[in-house]
Amino acid sequence: MRPVFGIVVRELVRFWRQRGRVLASLARPFVWLIFAGAGFATVFTGAGEIDYRRYMAPGLLGMVVMFGSLLAALSTVTDRDAGVLRMVLVAPIRRSTVALGKILGATLLGTTQAVAVGVILLSLVQLWPGPQSLLLALAGVVLSSLAMGALGLVLAASIRSIENFAGVMNFVVFPMLFLSGALYPVRRLGSALQALVYLNPLAYGVDLLKHALLGGWRGAGYGGELPLALDIAALVAFAVAGLLGGAALLAREGGVTRTAFRGGA
Amino acid sequence: MTAPAIEARGLGKDFGSIRALDKLDLAVHEGEFFGCLGPNGAGKTTTVHLLATLLKPTRGTARVAGYDVVRDDLRTRRSIGLVFQETTLDRDLTVEENLHFAARLWSLPGRLAAPRIAELLGQFGLLERRRDPVRALSGGMRRALDVARGILHQPRVLFLDEPTAGLDPRARRSLWELIRQLRRASGLTVFLTTHYVEEAEPCDRVAVIDGGRLVALGTPAELKRAAAVNSLEEVFLARTGHPLAEPSAA
Numbered sequence: 001m002r003p004v005f006g007i008v009v010r011e012l013v014r015f016w017r018q019r020g021r022v023l024a025s026l027a028r029p030f031v032w033l034i035f036a037g038a039g040f041a042t043v044f045t046g047a048g049e050i051d052y053r054r055y056m057a058p059g060l061l062g063m064v065v066m067f068g069s070l071l072a073a074l075s076t077v078t079d080r081d082a083g084v085l086r087m088v089l090v091a092p093i094r095r096s097t098v099a100l101g102k103i104l105g106a107t108l109l110g111t112t113q114a115v116a117v118g119v120i121l122l123s124l125v126q127l128w129p130g131p132q133s134l135l136l137a138l139a140g141v142v143l144s145s146l147a148m149g150a151l152g153l154v155l156a157a158s159i160r161s162i163e164n165f166a167g168v169m170n171f172v173v174f175p176m177l178f179l180s181g182a183l184y185p186v187r188r189l190g191s192a193l194q195a196l197v198y199l200n201p202l203a204y205g206v207d208l209l210k211h212a213l214l215g216g217w218r219g220a221g222y223g224g225e226l227p228l229a230l231d232i233a234a235l236v237a238f239a240v241a242g243l244l245g246g247a248a249l250l251a252r253e254g255g256v257t258r259t260a261f262r263g264g265a
Numbered sequence: 266m267t268a269p270a271i272e273a274r275g276l277g278k279d280f281g282s283i284r285a286l287d288k289l290d291l292a293v294h295e296g297e298f299f300g301c302l303g304p305n306g307a308g309k310t311t312t313v314h315l316l317a318t319l320l321k322p323t324r325g326t327a328r329v330a331g332y333d334v335v336r337d338d339l340r341t342r343r344s345i346g347l348v349f350q351e352t353t354l355d356r357d358l359t360v361e362e363n364l365h366f367a368a369r370l371w372s373l374p375g376r377l378a379a380p381r382i383a384e385l386l387g388q389f390g391l392l393e394r395r396r397d398p399v400r401a402l403s404g405g406m407r408r409a410l411d412v413a414r415g416i417l418h419q420p421r422v423l424f425l426d427e428p429t430a431g432l433d434p435r436a437r438r439s440l441w442e443l444i445r446q447l448r449r450a451s452g453l454t455v456f457l458t459t460h461y462v463e464e465a466e467p468c469d470r471v472a473v474i475d476g477g478r479l480v481a482l483g484t485p486a487e488l489k490r491a492a493a494v495n496s497l498e499e500v501f502l503a504r505t506g507h508p509l510a511e512p513s514a515a
Contacts, residue, residue: 006369014357087353090317090372092343180350 002067003093007101008108011072015109018169025043025068025113029060029121039185049220054125058209059182061137062144064117069110069145073102073152074168077159088249096247099153103243106149107142114141122213137212143235144205152199157249180206186225202236202249206233268331269453270295270422271316275325277309278326279475287312287477288325293456293470295421298448300468301384301458304509306476308352309458311387313426316456317347330421346415346423350409350430353414360391360410363399364417371418385413389443405436415425421455421514429464441467441489462497462509473501480504 015021033053041052079085088098113171118137122129129137155168179193180202186194197203208231211224218224224231271293278286286308293299301309316329318338327334329498330344354363361382368378386392389409399407408428415423425444441464447453457468465471466485473481473488481488481504482507485497492503501509 002372002374003370005401006366009369010355010358010362010366011363014355017357037272082356083349083351083353084355086349086366088370090319090342090347090349091367092339093370094339 001083003091003097004101004104006097007088007204008105008210009110011075011102011105011109014075015072018113022201025064026117028067029117030124031233032060032063033121033124036183044184046185046220046222050222051125054127054156055214055217055222056183057121058137058213059119059206060121061114061209061213062180062182062202062206063080063177064114065141065144066111066148066173069106069148069219070155072106072109072172073149074156077154077161077164078157080156081161095251096243097247098250099243102153103146103149103239103246106152107145110145110148111138111142114145127213127261129215132213133215137209138149140205140208140212140231143232143239144202145204147201147235147238149240150239150246153246154242155182157246157252164241176200176201176202179203181210181225182206185221187221201235204238207231208235237250268295269293269328270297271299271327271329271456273312273316273325273327276312276315276322276327277324278315278320279323284285284477286315289479291472291479291482293454294420296448296452296454296465298455298469299457300465301456301474302465302471302501302509303458303474304460307324307474309460309474310426311477312460312474313424313456314440317345317424327503331422335363344421346418346420348408348411348415348423348425348428350427352411354399354407354410357398359398360386360397360402362396364409367417369415373420375416383419385417388446389413392472399502403436404432405439408432408436410442412443412447416453419451420453422456425455425456425457427460429459429461444492460509462501465497471496471497473504474504475501 033056037053037056041047044052046055076085077117155172159168177196179200181197186197186203189197207224207226208228210222211231212226216223267293272288275293276286276289279454287449289312301312303309311320315322316327318334318341321335327419328510329341332341332344334341355366358366364382364385365378368382391410391413394402394406399410402410411435412456429440432440444455448455457464459465470482470484471488474478481500488497488500489495492500494500494503498509
């Protein structure tokens with residue numbers, strides 16, 4: 001377990017050193033709350049049933065988890081570029097241990113950021129969940145972070161260079177956010193888009209958070225659209241699949257070095 | 266003589282249709298300073314990566330420190346240190362943090378890691394820079410830290426893959442001095458790859474590799490005698506029919 005601990009500690013230290021990243025991650029959801037919240041509130045048809053900013057809260061927490069955890073795991077790409085990944089892969093540990101360390105580090109970062117944001121966010125939108133709901137919300141944050149971290153690792157292990165990073169942001173991160181139910185209920189989307197929603201781990205995380213935080217509006221259809229058990233099962237499945245997939249991708253030949261593919265320059 | 270520290274039998278590797286390493290047979294003895302000399306693209310790094318379990322052989326077998334590199338990859342990796350061509354340090358972490366990170370990766374218990382790290386920092390002249398981020402270090406110091414990281418867990422075999430690439434002459438000399446002291450103190454087996462002839466001269470034995478093939482093997486003196494020439498450079502020319510290309514800016 002010491003290697004896993006080592007990998008996690010490194011992730012935390014690196015994150016903490018990048019103050020800009022810390023601040024951005026904490027400020028981002030509030031920027032969305034203010035600006036996207038103001039705009040979407042005017043077209044939100046459920047306005048008589050629930051305040052739009054309150055409706056956004058679980059989705060914004062999901063967003064914090066996504067940026068926190070997914071981006072942390074995606075840092076594996078920079079590790080490869082900087083060569084650090086080689087130090088990790090030449091250590092006498094299994095690739096699954098490396099994957100586990102990366103995913104747990106990402107989970108811890110995603111969860112911490114979501115909890116920090118959550119404390120302020122929930123008071124801003126005046127959501128006061130009881131202890132049980134808070135616990136469920138915490139579980140939702142942890143599970144979503146796990147699933148997001150696992151997805152990030154798989155992406156990082158699949159993309160070979162840092163140049164593809166922007167592509168990931170545009171074609172993975174934003175679609176995932178918009179197809180998660182974070183900003184509008186999933187049931188109002190067309191069936192093709194709804195199908196995509198079910199492939200999106202973030203959607204299950206946001207739905208779980210709605211169960212936890214918007215339970216009072218369940219009757220009106222805002223307190224989670226899928227069964228709670230399905231949300232949990234899907235997130236666990238994504239996390240496990242990502243762990244195994246990430247480990248397998250890391251174990252691929254040439255996962256270690258770029259020079260290896262050049263036939264040993 | 267004990268079992269060889271490194272033993273390769275018909276070891277080879279293809280990348281698609283490119284034959285990076287053909288069929289390598291060699292045995293490196295415990296405590297030996299073994300050089301692998303050849304131009305860029307000769308198959309040196311491929312050899313090191315095969316022996317370090319980072320690549321799977323296409324053919325043949327290899328044992329390092331007595332372990333089969335395919336079947337016993339974890340134990341092989343535990344027994345070796347590897348200094349890559351390009352640095353593997355985390356430039357955002359401090360010198361000390363990099364070593365602690367490595368110590369955890371190698372599962373060194375904290376009570377052993379702390380004194381070992383202090384010892385290495387002293388030995389490699391990094392004690393005063395231990396709280397500096399690696400990005401603030403000179404190339405020579407980074408390389409020294411790479412080597413310190415490589416021997417942190419006291420491996421039996423140390424692979425140095427073109428360790429002086431990109432270093433200025435002074436940093437090179439001090440690196441070789443470090444390696445010399447290390448070998449004297451611990452009897453460590455060192456497997457060096459290089460395309461600099463002068464770096465292969467002090468080796469106990471040298472394997473000359475070209476185009477994925479072993480073209481000569483012996484002590485520097487034997488190789489020169491056999492080819493009836495005065496330098497390893499000429500040995501290379503005599504064996505391959507072409508000069509060992511002058512190193513480009515590596």
